[in-house]
Amino acid sequence: MSSAELPALIPLAEAQARVLEVAHPLPTVTVDLADAAGLVLAKPVRSALTVPSWDNSAMDGFAVRSVDVASAGTETPVVLRVLGEVPAGRPPERGVEAGTALRIMTGAMLPPGADSVVPVEDTDAEPGEAALPGSVAIRLAARPGDNVRPAGSDVTEGTPLLPAGRVCDAAAIALLAATGCAAGAAHRRARLAVISTGDELVPPGRALGPAQIHDSNSLMLEAQAAEAGAEVRRLGIARDTLPDLLALVREAIDWADVVVLSGGVSVGAHDHVKAAFSTVGALSVWRVAIKPGRPFAFARARSGDREVALFGLPGNPVSVFVTFELFVRPFVRLLAGHVLAFDRPRRRARLVGPVRGTSGRLSINRVALEPDPELPGQLLARSSGGQDSYMLASLAAADGLAFVPPDTSLEAGADVEVWQIRPLAG
Helix, strand or coil: CCHHHCCCCECHHHHHHHHHCCCCCCCEEEEEHHHCCCCEECCCEECCCCECCCCEECCCEEEECHHHHCCCCCCCCEEEEEEEEECCCCCCCCCCCCCEEEEECCCCECCCCCCEEEEHHHECCCCCCCCCCCEEEECCCCCCCCCEECCCCCECCCCEEECCCCECCHHHHHHHHHCCCCEEEEECCCEEEEEEECCCEECCCCCCCCCCEECCHHHHHHHHHHHCCCEEEEEEEECCCHHHHHHHHHHHHHHCCEEEEECCCCCCCCCCHHHHHHHHEEEEEECECEECCCCCEEEEEEECCEEEEEEEECCCHHHHHHHHHHHHHHHHHHHCCCCCCCCCCEEEEEECCCEECECCEEEEEEEEEEECCCCCCCEEEEECCCCCCCCHHHHHCCCEEEEECCCCEECCCCEEEEEECCCCCC
């Protein structure tokens, strides 16, 4: 194909729209709470319980009637007879009467007659493991409700707990567990298959022969996909023949919701991804007006009643990383039921040095981010190193991706849009 026959480059926003318009949440599954971390709820959840179900103690101490200790103080302790104790996990065997107290543990049910708890530290009782005293000197006045967790003070039965679309993070899982929920309806994880292409590739750890390089792309993509919440399989390296590539692509389609290939997507004599995609499905995006990442392809194929998304990413590792962030990560998020496709924080940053844009293409530069000493709450962006698309050292040193408009040269001090790709140090 001559350069005159190549299709026009597609602007980034248009290419993203074409890709993401076909991303729909995956089917709902019932998942055990122990396996729900990171999944997105498909249905709202209401509480099946009132929590706490009964008044309970917020402290280790003594359950008392506040009226009995209203005058208590360090210099004027009130001595109460101790009738017994209430451990956590067992209902009280008796109540509190005038002039008496029960030793109580954190979380234990408040006994009848008591309306407050005095911490053990505010008495003369031994803290920690100690024999039950016959009496206790209370050195702190108590008011009704002190150190008591009232029934229903967290949630009540039937209360909406979590909406559909909420991610099952640690706090959500704890809330569901506390209200007796053992399983829930969520969108399943996207299954994502990774294939590298190229005769020159060998797995890391294997000795390199002449003209060979280690396959870093598949491991990087596996890590990116796992971070995005997908279930990942690496299917190996396809050699530079169409039959070999098609065999792996078809294997991937049989299992995956998303297939991601790196390399072989441009117009070289041994680049077969575009032909493979056209053989098994329908190509809808090829060649995007970005740098790095111009030779990007997107297609759709079918496996039975399932539709499978096919992503062809460039071969250079930085191009792979960038196009995954721009296209695959948001696609996987939408499959998983997330409301927002793009979740990377978008910031404005002030350039430390000048940046030259690319003719006709949006440049996506690797930058290191740091607080701007002159503008509190703002960021400075400096180049993290060489910007060639094979340079992984500058990618590892980068905190963000800076977007430089085409045909633009920006001077030091200019503002630039940045996607923050990892937390800032410190």
